[in-house]
Amino acid sequence: MKILVTTASRHGWTSRVGDAVADVLRAAGHDVTRRSIDERDVVGDVVDATGYDAVVVGGSVYTKTWLSRATQAQELLLDRGVRVYAFAVGVLELTPDPGDPRWTAARTVENAGERVVFGGRITRDGLSMREKSLLAAVRAKDGEYTEWEGVEAWATGVAADLARATPQARPDR
Secondary structure, eight states, X not given: OEEEEEEEOSSSHHHHHHHHHHHHHHHTTOEEEEEXXXXXXXXXXXXXXXXXXXXXXXXXXXXXXXXXXXXXXXXXXXXXXXXXEEEEEEOGGGSOOTTSTTTSSOTTSXXXXXXXEEEOEEOOTTOOHHHHHHXXXXXXXXXXXXXXXXXXXXXXXXXXXXXXXXXXXXOOO
16 A cells, blocks of 8 residues: 655654654555655645555644644545544653544544554753643653654554555545
8 A cells, every 4th residue: 555654743753753654564565655744834735645545644742732733634634535543752641642632633533543642752952941841740851762662563553454454545635
């Protein structure tokens, strides 16, 4: 299947997780394109799903909210009928459960695939005072908290799910 893996990241860690997901999907035999949604991008241009069977959207979580670029991307894709899998990367104590409406679109949409949360990397460099306050409140220490085995296992599950699926009609736009 042809898959788009796209990420919205502020400091690059979510992009790194997206790269790992893309690598697993490629190793499983899927044709994968990797893109990032930068702050200056028009979300619809970056996540144009024309010709793709599925999309993986990853987004960083800051101040308990998924980056708006990731939310916009997922909602746009779900509205277009594309199969969408999503992941969030953030401080686990501050990241809403995947069913939380602050996180992303409703799970009841038929084409919404599995959503998951991964720990990220904490470094206070470049964070706002509010972000630093939230980290202090949960006593979060700087460091890397991504469980790469979990990332690989989730991506392997996505690959298997897609291998079982019949390719959906590809969107015209």
